[in-house]
Amino acid sequence: MTETEIKATIIAGLSQIAPEADFEELSPTENIREELDIDSFDFLNFLIGLNDKLGVDIPESDYEKLISMTDLISYLAKRID
Amino acid sequence: MADFIMPSLGADMTEGILVAWQVEVGDQIKHGDIVAEVETAKGVFEVEAFSDGVIEQILVQPGSEAIPVGTVLATIVEEGGTIVSPTVVAERKQVSPAARRLAAENHIDLSQIEGTGSEGAVCLADIEGLIAATTATEVPARKQVETKTSVDFKDGMRQAISAAMSLSNREIPHYYLATDIDMSRSLSWLEEQNRQRSIRDRLLPVVLPLKAVALALRKVPELNAHWVDEQLQLKKEVHIGFAITLRGGGLITPALHKVDQLSLDQLMVALSDLISRTRSGKLRGLEMTDAGITVTNFGDLGVQTIFGVIYPPQVALVGLGKISEQPWAEQGGLSVRPVLTATLAADHRAGDGHQGGKFLDALNRILQEPEAL
Structure with a gap:
């Protein structure tokens, strides 16, 4: 899976939570949860969605590494078979 | 016989809109069954029956008018009672909550819209289509802006919170x-x-x-x-x-x-x-x-x-x-x-x-x- 495809999967998941967000405007290094006002419940559901689509079960101890779009893409790219 | 009334769903609610009935005249209902959907300033809620019985009469049809809390919406013959002169349910327009909200925000009169959903239900796409099609032109189905037909969601939500919190601050030490x-x-x-x-x-x-x-x-x-x-x-x-x-x-x-x-x-x-x-x-x-x-x-x-x-x-x-x-x-x-x-x-x-x-x-x-x- 290419980074572009991973990014599209991430954006599809985030759009379900924040349908009003403009992802063109979102800087790749911005804090996604702060920027899109995503609470811990929405964030957990977002990660469950990623797990369903990409097969990556992200352990709770890694949540703090997943701050920006860049973080998410590189984290997932390393773990997708 | 029991009355099914417009319920109060919180200290801040004085009126609500009957969005839909989930029952018809003659239906057997049990305590806890969903009888109707009611829209308040805080959204649409499913309202349960508080007694067992049979729906005898439906007195209010779903619409966009705000109905005061306590108004009798239907009568229920409780277990063991008999049904007296059941009324035929008038044909009603089915509208999805999202469509209703968007229509209210845009002052669109739902009664003049042909729905494309199942059984003619008006769905969100119908309202969005209408808005898109008429943005630049005169909207025939638009009502006068000052006519109060529905609770505007965001303003209504703010007003509801305002009422409850004012009451709290005024009365609770x-x-x-x-x-x-x-x-x-x-x-x-x-x-x-x-x-x-x-x-x-x-x-x-x-x-x-x-x-x-x-x-x-x-x-x-x-x-x-x-x-x-x-x-x-x-x-x-x-x-x-x-x-x-x-x-x-x-x-x-x-x-x-x-x-x-x-x-x-x-x-x-x-x-x-x-x-x-x-x-x-x-x-x-x-x-x-x-x-x-x-x-x-x-x-x-x-x-x-x-x-x-x-x-x-x-x-x-x-x-x-x-x-x-x-x-x-x-x-x-x-x-x-x-x-x-x-x-x-x-x-x-x-x-x-x-x-x-x-x-x-x-x-x-x-x-x-x-x-x-």
Whole structure:
């Protein structure tokens, strides 16, 4: 899976939570949860969605590494078979 | 015979819109069955029957007019009774809640729209299509802007919160208490639990203090109550209102039921279900009124201490701040611990600070033994 495809999967998941967000405007290094006002419940559901689509079960101890779009893409790219 | 009336779904509700009937004349209903959908300033709610029986007459058809709380909407012949002259249900226009809301925001008269959904139901796409098609031109189906046909969602939500909070601040002499709770035992226990679970079964940290609040209320039941007619009415069951913010703005505090009897897993499932239904507008009327206390959680934001406003007729509100690392002195030593500041805003008419102190003390002790939760 290419980074572009991973990014599209991430954006599809985030759009379900924040349908009003403009992802063109979102800087790749911005804090996604702060920027899109995503609470811990929405964030957990977002990660469950990623797990369903990409097969990556992200352990709770890694949540703090997943701050920006860049973080998410590189984290997932390393773990997708 | 019993009347099915426009219910009051909270201290802030004076009127509601009958969105749809879920029953027809002649239908057998049981206590707890969904009878109708009612829209208030806070969204659309499913309203349950409070008695067993048969729907005898439907007196009000769904529409966009606001109907005062207490208005009889239908009559029910209770078990053993006979049905008198059943009325034929007039054909009604089915409109999805999202379509209704968008139509109201754009002052569109629903009666003039042909729906494309099943059985002619008006769906969101119909309204969006109409708006797109008529943006630049005169809109034939638009009503006069000043005609009040529906509660504007955002304004209505603000007004509802305003009414409840003004009432609270005007009438309830609040007292406030706060306590710092060392969360290291709770969090390391939770971390270990979550490590063994797949992502789908993980617990969010908030379920621990939520369950602990329920158990602490068993020790101080006076805080799980309503203040009605200058009297304290204790609640038999521990239903906790949980403050849930909505993305479009506003706040709803529906109840989690019998929290003291739920395991943490059951509580997590109930919480997920409640948050999802709140955000998609699928709450039940009873969930809006039967909480005996409210918990508001600011764990996701950087807020440490909450000075809450009680939701009447309740007598207490518990605030949970962000769990953050703090210097912690204990037994002559200093270390760094994850600390939760829990606050209590309580009604001084209904009880005294001593009671509130006992509650926070119990909450603290319970959170030191997470395996017992």
